[in-house]
Amino acid sequence: MALSSRQQAYDVFVSFRYEDISKTFMDHLFSDLKRKGIHAYGDNNQLTRGEESSFEAIEHSRVILVIFSHNYASSTLCLKELVKILECKKSENDKYEVWPIFYDVTPAVVRNQRGSYEEAIMIHEASNEKEVIKWKKALTSAGNLSGWDLQNTTNGYESKFIDIILKEIFNKLIDGPIPSGDSLVGLYARAEQMNLSQFAGSDKVHTIGICGIGGIGKTSVAKAIYNLMYKHFEACSFCEDVNDVVNRNGLVYLQTKLLDDILKDGDPLTDLKIPSVGEGVCIMKRRMKGKKIFIVLDDVDNQNQFEALAGNPDWFNPGSLIVVTSRDRQLLKANHVEHVYEIDPLNDDEARELFNKYAFKGEHPPDEFIECTNGILDYVNGHPLALKTIGSSLFNKTLHEWEREIDNLQHSSNALILIHQVLRVSYNGLDADQKNIFLDIACFFRGEKKDYVLKILDVCESSFSTNLRVLVDKSLISICGDRIQMHNLVQQMGRQIIREESEEPAKQSRLWSPTDVLDVLKNNKGTEFVKGLALDLSSSKVNIDGQSFKKLKNLRLLHIYNGALGSFRDTNGVKCRSELWKETNMSAASGKLEFLSNELQLLCWHGYPFQHLPSSFCPESLLVLDLSFSCIKQVWSRSKGFKTLTLLNLSHCHNLRKTPDFTETPNIKELILDGCENLVKVHPSIGTLKTLIILSLKNCKNLKILPNITKLESLENLNLFGCSKIKNLVKSHPLQLSSFIRKLHGPVASVLPSLSTLGSLRVLNVSHCNLSGASVRSLETLCSLEELDMSVNDFTSINANLSRLSRLSCLRLMGCKKLQFLPNLPSSILNLDAQRCISLQELPKLSTEYSGGNAVFDFKNCLKAVENRAVESLLTVFLPQGRIDIFEEVNIFLPGSSIPGWFGNQRDGDTITMELPPHWHYKKLKGLATCVVITPENTGNRSTYFEISCSVKNLHGDLVSDVCLLSTDDPNIESDQIWVWYKRSDPRWMKVDDRVMVSFKCVGINCKVKRCGVRLVVEDKAAVAIEDEQ
Structure with a gap:
């Protein structure tokens, strides 16, 4: 063009x-x-x-x-x-x-x-x-x-x-020279985030990359940018669908088109002959220099295309702009594209608008179609191509036809075939290892932790990380926090690839559908083709025959779990999970289990119904063994073939009285024994596990002896929650302990000093461990400690110099009712929970050198601290003299009944409306700070949970911001409490005009909001102007 x-x-x-x-x-x-x-x-x-x-x-x-x-x-x-x-x-x-x-x-x-x-x-x-x-x-x-x-x-x-x-x-x-299609939904917001003004009138060559999964709207955004920007340049060219054009006509054809557009204002260059791609590059280098040009290359797929069409910014005159869209983020990064933007799915409002446009021609759906519409929107999750394709296929259809189409979305439909064709382009560009990892994630590991998947797939860390980055760069997966996520449609595309392997499920490489899995197991249809199998025990009643696995000789992934428990990696809420398992488990077993594949890398069988593993089982590749909630009595008598094992989870195995010998399992990194109530002995060989990182003995209530673990040089996370019967360790290593024991008493008193040699320990949980006495010492030597939980113990002070623990970010002391004093804390502390420390006389001196993050400081029901005016001293760290605005979010809970004067807008009740000065958007807003006084109500009912919510709305009712703080431990409020909350502003604040309504609500607790206050937090230079205008 x-x-x-x-x-x-x-x-x-x-x-x-x-x-x-x-x-x-x-x-x-x-x-x-x-x-x-x-x-x-x-x-x-x-x-x-x-x-x-x-x-x-x-x-x-x-x-x-x-x-x-x-x-x-x-x-x-x-x-x-x-x-x-x-x-x-x-x-x-x-x-x-x-x-x-x-x-x-x-x-x-x-x-x-x-x-x-x-x-x-x-x-x-x-x-x-x-x-x-x-x-x-x-x-x-x-x-x-x-x-x-x-x-x-x-x-x-x-x-x-x-x-x-x-x-x-x-x-x-954007309705310019390049037709941008018949839908403008979402384009404004996506172009807005690119700050296009920086590219107009610049004296530099700029490159923009737009990436994302197929059908997400890359081309639409590129067209909008072109139509918006082309008038700023002397010559322009839009090359649509580069990959398809090159495959059909070759790179020389596209080079010729580019030169035609740039040099002759659209008139064909009939005399221009480009003999080869290399010659075309030379010609483009010479001829592109004369003008300030704008080029869009849409859907560039590989390095050859990039080098032939926009190889180097030096080709172009200063002030030129090059925009490239691609499914592959790495291709853009490898070619040093200056600004790379990933196109996100449409938000809920945009998705609904786009879907209604095609399904109802822009009208609001009739009431009887709303439920079906919501179901489709949830499943499609903001994917524009899917919204348009499915919406068009449903236009003018009956409700019965809609319901039938929704059922087909889980399997196959004409609309899905088109969507899958678009999505599969990215899959086809993967190598064999990457395809296998992608298919494993699609069938088994969506939502799992990245490190956990790494353990199972038996690849070296560098290779796995590289392949995972490829999948991310091609937008086939995303990493959210530390978990691997995948769009519904992409997962469905991956599973469809497996279904196409054979019409018979028993001859497909991966089985995840309960119907297919039960058919194979019940009817003994297993074949050597099956390499992965997953079954949710909560979905249907299951009776597993011990002979069902004989033909599954190449099985490498076996995952039998109870979906009602949530993620099978969650170890919180021991009692609740154990009871929920009993209520929801519908599995049973018959016969004797004589065979399991020796190829297994993952053996996760929740509620394993047998007391032993098969005697013939010699898993030389087994990496993860998870037999939670099982009947197992003995995992192995002599370890044969378990040398590769890295994770052993035997949580809630009530028949387990002693652990196995770990001598022949030197590579274990995680040992989880939570809730093994009858466990009385841990084998001494645990002390030889040099690679052990996590040791969790949570609620092993009858465990009396913990062997010497001071030589576990890799140990980072030790959880002894509820191990109230462990005897002291003097007999195990008296020389080490003699210099550490002070005035500690109680069964676990000697655990703390004996751990002082564990310099790699990051997480230590000794809550509910009956720690008592005058003081707790010897913690400052744990130089790597990041989280420390000593809740519900009876010591009176902590004499250890915690300020030396420069990595400590979380300290929990909840319910330490005899604790009177706290030492100075390091500036790394962002989470301090001391609620119900009723004897605490002074609040700790907090650092004024925080660098940001999310901060929570909870001192609910610390009534003696009020008497000593400790509340005011803590708030000064954050409010007028402090720097609350450096945080993303702050929550502070304190006993008290007065809102600090720093909150200029205050009133009684749970709602406050704040008038904002005209044009306040331009005052460099940083965030909103709120403060409420919560007062108890004597209703006679005892609540089991505690929730405070805060919502910020504009006058049109649009939600601008919201927060919900939930505590499940003894929620009762004994006197007036103050809650200070700060939240950094986000783009939703632009919905606010000149007035904002902030409301608060208490749920599940016998209390109400007595008074509330709010304040806008702005940059210092803008603060004076704000105050003047208010």
Whole structure:
């Protein structure tokens, strides 16, 4: 696409009276236009405006805004501009968009020349009688045009009004020389985040990369950018679907097209002959230099294409812009693309709008279709191609046909076939190892932790990480926190690939459907083709025959689990999980299990119904063995073939009285024995596990002896929660302990000093361990410690120098009712839970050197701290003298009944409305701070949970921000408590106009919100202006 010789010089021309609104409304409008890369005439500079220049700009602008303010008609220049605007619109109606904006006057005032407009016309008639006739006619015509009235559109709120105008301008401008399709939903928000203004008028060559999964809208965004930006350049070219064009016609064809567009303004270069790709590169290097150009390369698939069409920024003149879309983020990074943007799925509102456009032709769905619509939206999860394809296929269909189509979404339908074809392009570009990892994730590991999947798939860490990055770069998966996630449609595409291996499930490589798995197991249909099998025991009643696994000789992944328990890696809530297992387990077994594949890498069988593993089982590749909730009595008598084992989970195995010998399992990294209530002995060989990182003995209530673990040099996480019967360790290693034991008492008293040699320990949990005595010492030597939980113990103080623990971020002391004093804490502490420390006399001195993050400090029901005025001293760390704004989020719970004066807006009750100063968006808002006083109510009911929620809404009811804090441990409030909450602002704050409503709610607890306060947190320089305006 070449640039025509008659392009518009400006995107927008604005006719307005400078003296009325230049420093308010127009200043903000021009700033936002510029930020979004929209070129407006004058840019609010009065010196550039004159009749001649204005008229020329009007002729060369695409969109024209006329801002009718109170004194607009008093300006002869404004009236002349209005006449010119309407003349141009009449002569070339299809070229001009003229939108009147009624700022502080009504359309009737303009149309009929009343009020200030009538007065202005009367004055003009004295000196310009002939012109006045034209002006009155123009005002009448403009008053009849479709536009916006500030008062009626947004009730006078300018920021929201400007946003509406900007979206309309954007949607009009992107309807340019490249057809952008019939849907503009979501394009404005996605182009907005790219800050296009930085590329217009630059003196550098810029490159933009747009990546994302197939069908997510990369091409649509690229077209919108092209139509918005092309007028800023001397020559342009849009090369759509590069990969397909190259496959059909070759790279030379595309090089020729590029040069045609750039050099001849669209006229074919009939005399240009490019003999080879290499020659084409040389020609492009020579010929591209003469102009400031704009090129879009859509769907670039490999390095050869990139090098042949836009190999190096040196090819191009300064000020040029190159945009490349690709499914492969790594391809963009490898070619040093300057700005790479990943296209996110549509949000809920955008997805609903797009789906309704195709399924109901833009109408609101009838009530009987809403449930089906919601189901489709949840499944599709904002994927534009799927929304359009499925929506179109359902248009004008009956409710019965809709329900049948939704059932087909889980298997196959015509709409899904098209979607899968688009998505499979990325899969086809993977190598064999990457395809296998992708299919394993699609069938078994979606939502699992990345490190856990690494353990199972038996690949070296560097190779796995590399392959995982490829899948991320191709948008086939995403890493959210530390978990692997995958879009519903991508997972379904992967599973469809498995189904295509054979019509018989028993001959497919991976089985996950309960129907298919039970058919294979019950009817003994297993074959050597099956390499992975997963079965959810909560989905149906299962009776597993011990002979069912004989034919599954190549099985490497066996995952039998109870989905009702959630993720099978979750070890929290021991008692609840154990009881839930009993309620939901529907499995049974018959016969004797004589065979399991020796190829197994993962053996996860929750509720394993046999007491032993098969005697013939020699798993030389087994990495993970998880027999939680099982009947196992003895895992192995002599370890044969378990040398590769890295994770052993025997949680809630109530028949287990002793652990196996670990001598022949030197590679174990995680040993989980939670809830083994009858476990009384841990084999001494545990002390030889040099690679052990996690040891969890949570709620092993009858465990009396813990062997010497001081030589576990890799141990990072030790959980002894609820191990209240462990005897001291003096007999095991008295020489080590003699210098450490002080005034500690109780069964676990000697555990802490004996752990002082574990320099790699990151997480230590000794809560509910009956620690008692005058003080706790010897913790400062644990130099790697990040989390320490000593909750529900009876010591009176901590004499260890915790400030030396520079990595300690989380300290839990909840329910230590005898604790009186806390030592100084390191600046790394972000989570301190000391609720119900009823004897605590002083709150700790917190650092003033925090660097950010999410902070939680909980001192609920620490009543003695109030008497010593410790509350005020802690709040000063964060409020006026502190720097609360460096945090993403802060939660502080304290006993007290007064809201600090720093919160300038306060009132009784649970809701407060705050008036914001005009144009507050431009005051560099950092976040919102709130404070509430919670008071107990004597209703006689004891609650089992505690929830406080805060919601921030604008006057239109749109949710701007919300937070919910939940505590499940003894939620009872004994006196008035203060909750201080700060949340950094996010893009949703732009929904707020000049007033915000903040409301609070207590749920599940016998208390109410007594008083609340709020404060905007802004940058220091803006704070004075905010306060002045308020």
